[in-house]
Amino acid sequence: MAEPDLADLDAFAAVARQRSFRGAAARRGVSPSSLSQAVRRLEDRLGVRLLNRTTRSVTPTEAGERLLARLTPTLEELGRALDEVNSFRDSPTGTLRLNMPTVAAKLVLPGLVGPFLRAHPGVTLEVVAEDSFVDVLAAGFDAGVRYEERLEQDMIAVPMGPDQRYVLAASPDYLARHGAPTHPRQVLDHACIRHRFLSGVSLPWEFEKDGEIIRVSPSGPLVGNVPELGIAAAVEGLGLLMTFDGFVAPCLADGRLVEVMAEWSTPFTGPRLYYPSRRQMPAPLRAFVDFLREQAKAW
Structure with missing residues (x-):
């Protein structure tokens, strides 16, 4: 044989x-x-x-x-x-496989890919963006990216980006027709554009001010899992939208959208790269961790 x-x-x-x-x-x-x-x-x-x-x-x-x-x-x-x-090479070679939420892949990773791969030309980066919480190690990934509340306690976590913020926004036309809410509970009186994950989960909108946290579950004319679709609907004046600040920054800058109740928007920690402490780190992953820690000095 x-x-x-x-x-x-x-x-x-x-x-x-x-x-x-x-x-x-x-x-x-x-x-x-x-x-x-x-x-x-x-x-x-x-x-x-x-x-x-x-x-x-x-x-x-x-x-x-x-x-x-x-x-x-x-x-x-x-x-x-x-x-x-x-590890004896000046620059490691090999494949780094990462699993991360869609928002991290769209808002955080693009600013890191170029500098990292230019510094480590022997590394191939493979990324799968999905919003279901899989066992990344069992699925063959070297590391995962999650937000703090989703991290397992036996994992090492390294910041992957600066703090982020949820923004409540609407078009000037919508606000002219319906007025702007001044308290989270008033959001329930407005048409709202909501996000629903492929799992079927639609998270409540959370507001925080001076230590007080208020969660509401609004309704409205559009529910989807594509951020760009919700932004387009908000620009068209279909309702209030709550999403990551990075998604709507261009629309806020040029006036297509206006932020509402900014005082109820509290920053939260950005995504974290995580990997098990009990496992020897592959050289491409070690290089990426070192890269992130160096980048964090500027955040």
Whole structure:
């Protein structure tokens, strides 16, 4: 029997963990067919089926489960060994895989990508932006990005950007027709443009002033999960919009939108890069952490 190829073993482990060829391919930036061919080669060489495949699911066989259990620590140790060699380079090489909320990918990451990749040309940055809270390590990511209230306590967290703020805004036309609320509870009397996550959750609007926190759940003519759509609706005068200040900064600057009740808008800590303290850091991740800590001096 020919010795299995290490790349095929790694491909099998990725598919077995994700329970999906498409999911594993998306995480790795390759085609599902390439992973399917790798697993098929491995099964042919071992002479045993490792994955049960149907049109709806992929599950490891008993042999596949046993191989995955023995293979996982071996692949992790191999990764650590290669990374130790990588640490002797002037600039690390390799792939840094990050999972983060859409807002961080749109507002925070763009200002970091250029300087970081220019400083580390050997690093490839792979980013998946999603608003569901996945186990980033089990999904094959090196680190995740979350806001403070969503962080696990056994994680190391590094600031990824300055403080942010939610802004309540409306168009001058809307305010001329309906007036501006002066207290959070008055927001309930207005048409409001709301955000709803793909999970179906629509968070209440939270206001804070002098230590008092008030949450309201408004209603209105538009609910969606695309920030640009809500901003366009607010500019059209369809209602009040509450969103991250970075999303509406251009509209506030040119007067298409006007901030309302600014005194009830309290800054909160920006996103945090997080990773487990018990795990040796891959060289690309270590370089990114060092980069963020240097950037934080200017925030």
